[in-house]
Amino acid sequence: xxxxxxxxxxxxxxxxxxxxxxxxxxxxxxxxxxxxxxxxxxxxxxxxxxxxxxxxxxxxxxxxxxxxxxxxxxxxxxxxxxxxxxxxxxxxxxxxxxxxxxxxxxxxxxxxxxxxxxxxxxxxxxxxxxxxxxxxxxxxxxxxxxxxxxxxxxxxxxxxxxxxxxxxxxxxxxxxxxxxxxxxxxxxxxxxxxxxxxxxxxxxxxxxxxxxxxxxxxxxxxxxxxxxxxxxxxxxxxxxxxxxxxxxxxxxxxxxxxxxxxxxxxxxx
Numbered sequence: 210x211x212x213x214x215x216x217x218x219x220x221x222x223x224x225x226x227x228x229x230x231x232x233x234x235x236x237x238x239x240x241x242x243x244x245x246x247x248x249x250x251x252x253x254x255x256x257x258x259x260x261x262x263x264x265x266x267x268x269x270x271x272x273x274x275x276x277x278x279x280x281x282x283x284x285x286x287x288x289x290x291x292x293x294x295x296x297x298x299x300x301x302x303x304x305x306x307x308x309x310x311x312x313x314x315x316x317x318x319x320x321x322x323x324x325x326x327x328x329x330x331x332x333x334x335x336x337x338x339x340x341x342x343x344x345x346x347x348x349x350x351x352x353x354x355x356x357x358x359x360x361x362x363x364x365x366x367x368x369x370x371x372x373x374x375x376x377x378x379x380x381x382x383x384x385x386x387x388x389x390x391x392x393x394x395x396x397x398x399x400x401x402x403x404x405x406x407x408x409x410x411x412x413x414x415x416x417x418x419x420x421x422x423x424x425x426x427x428x429x430x431x432x433x434x435x436x437x438x439x440x441x442x443x444x445x446x447x448x449x450x451x452x453x454x455x456x457x458x459x460x461x462x463x464x465x466x467x468x469x470x471x472x473x474x475x476x477x478x
């Protein structure tokens with residue numbers, strides 16, 4: 210999930226007032242950086258001991274894979290069949306339903322079942338705080354700034370298929386947790402677009418900029434969630450974007466943290 214700074218805050222709404230006015234559809238997310246090349250293997254100076262052969266694992270049959278998945282998922286809609294390019298064995302391997310489709314949803318390893326660990330202002334660049342590509346705000350300023358994370362999920366590449374998305378229109382659940390950092394009245398925004406195959410046409414969207422009550426100790430986790438239902442045919446991509454507020458203070462950068470972001474697909478009951 211790529212992160213870029215953004216000093217322009219979108220209009221925030223309260224939890225009671227509803228989400229802010231929807232922004233324009235997002236640009237295509239940046240291409241992922243190339244994977245680092247593997248280091249060369251060391252030369253052997255003496256013959257290696259023969260390895261014990263590992264027996265190959267039995268590959269599940271098509272009937273077994275279908276039985277396992279239907280027991281987990283429940284029956285599919287009447288007349289809904291897999292396309293010729295997809296098999297139940299492939300679905301058993303990918304498991305596109307009921308799992309988180311986002312990559313690196315918790316880069317800092319923070320546990321939502323405990324208060325956010327205390328942290329003071331940091332001088333470290335944000336790149337060192339997680340496994341995602343992050344950049345610090347360009348200019349130190351007491352004015353709060355935004356850090357933006359976004360990711361585009363290719364539903365077909367994850368193992369879903371067109372007939373399922375168009376005919377069944379399974380539920381798409383988005384969930385996120387942000388820290389009540391008290392750095393500003395609104396410290397978090399969530400924006401999600403369901404996009405067509407061209408990645409530009411918006412079929413459905415959800416936008417929210419919650420304001421916390423200010424009661425209780427700071428640092429508690431606040432959950433944000435939304436379920437897309439009956440969104441229409443043609444959805445092929447999910448563009449997920451959230452923004453968190455930072456503030457530069459004399460000691461360094463104070464951040465609002467997020468964790469356990471998720472996008473998942475479930476069959477409608």
